[in-house]
Amino acid sequence: MTTDDQHIIQLFLSGEDEQKAFRLLVSKYSERLYWHIRKIVICHEDADDVLQNTFIKVWRGIREFRRESRLYTWMYRVATNEALNFLQEKRRAVHGYSEETSGMLENQLEGDAYFCGDDIQRELQKAVLKLPERQRLVFNMKYFDDMKYEKIAEILDVAVGTLKATYHAAVKKVEESLRLSDTIIM
Amino acid sequence: MNEMTDKYEQKNPFSVPEGYFDSLEDRIMIRLRKEERSRRARLLRTFKPFMGWAALVAVVVLVMITVLPARNEGIAETQLDADFNPTTEEILEYLAGEVDLAVLSNEILGR
Numbered sequence: 001m002t003t004d005d006q007h008i009i010q011l012f013l014s015g016e017d018e019q020k021a022f023r024l025l026v027s028k029y030s031e032r033l034y035w036h037i038r039k040i041v042i043c044h045e046d047a048d049d050v051l052q053n054t055f056i057k058v059w060r061g062i063r064e065f066r067r068e069s070r071l072y073t074w075m076y077r078v079a080t081n082e083a084l085n086f087l088q089e090k091r092r093a094v095h096g097y098s099e100e101t102s103g104m105l106e107n108q109l110e111g112d113a114y115f116c117g118d119d120i121q122r123e124l125q126k127a128v129l130k131l132p133e134r135q136r137l138v139f140n141m142k143y144f145d146d147m148k149y150e151k152i153a154e155i156l157d158v159a160v161g162t163l164k165a166t167y168h169a170a171v172k173k174v175e176e177s178l179r180l181s182d183t184i185i186m
Numbered sequence: 187m188n189e190m191t192d193k194y195e196q197k198n199p200f201s202v203p204e205g206y207f208d209s210l211e212d213r214i215m216i217r218l219r220k221e222e223r224s225r226r227a228r229l230l231r232t233f234k235p236f237m238g239w240a241a242l243v244a245v246v247v248l249v250m251i252t253v254l255p256a257r258n259e260g261i262a263e264t265q266l267d268a269d270f271n272p273t274t275e276e277i278l279e280y281l282a283g284e285v286d287l288a289v290l291s292n293e294i295l296g297r
Contacts, residue, residue: 022218026211034210038200051210052217059218117199125199144197 004028005071012062022059029072030055033079039140040083042105042129044114050086054079069154076155080137102129127177135170142167 011021038047057078065074091101106129128139141147153160
């Protein structure tokens with residue numbers, strides 16, 4: 001845990017200025033959590049909602065936060081769970097069980113006003129969206145966020161070996177999808 | 187994978203509305219305050235039907251706290267009296283100070 005995080009938690013636990021401690025937390029983590037969430041839910045408005053819900057959960061849970069994990073790891077976990085639950089709820093509310101989450105997200109990607117990538121980037125995103133949930137998470141964190149396996153393992157609570165296998169399987173699938181869509185020159 | 191990384195060099199194809207991150211902190215704090223207010227209101231709504239009963243229980247507890255110790259003190263004094271077991275000499279000594287022994291002995295003997 002970094003010194004800053006310890007300072008923030010101390011501020012919280014002392015009860016002196018919880019709002020100030022929370023503001024520090026938001027200021028430090030909101031942007032990276034936003035991008036983590038955004039890659040899961042795709043749509044900006046949804047990412048904004050999920051991010052705010054994440055911080056509300058963090059506010060309510062931080063007093064019981066067990067220091068055996070890092071604050072950063074714990075917040076990533078909260079954000080991941082919030083994003084995945086949000087997708088499940090949204091799919092159920094909008095489509096019942098008739099559509100796969102990947103199909104719903106592909107449609108969102110097509111209509112996303114805040115997607116600034118080119119066609120090739122769009123194809124890559126679509127290929128990633130076809131991955132099973134766990135593989136997609138691992139791919140996003142490793143490929144897009146350049147996170148170390150050890151850190152991802154801590155967040156997702158899985159062994160590093162399992163993660164490596166998951167990532168390689170995801171890469172193969174993405175490459176295969178891109179080859180099929182004929183947008184990658186192998 | 188290297189070919190893929192080269193080709194998709196621009197890693198983050200998503201963007202956000204202008205100024206989004208500048209106002210994010212304030213919006214989260216506003217949302218937090220709103221949530222806390224509505225949470226307190228929800229709690230109040232949940233417990234409102236039981237508030238009359240809670241007040242009654244509070245009154246009963248208050249009465250028990252204030253009245254029972256007073257009664258217990260009385261019991262304690264009574265217990266202290268019951269434990270008091272003076273000898274005949276002590277009684278006579280006490281009475282000597284209070285009454286005339288000659289009159290008392292005449293009363294006892296029925297004279």
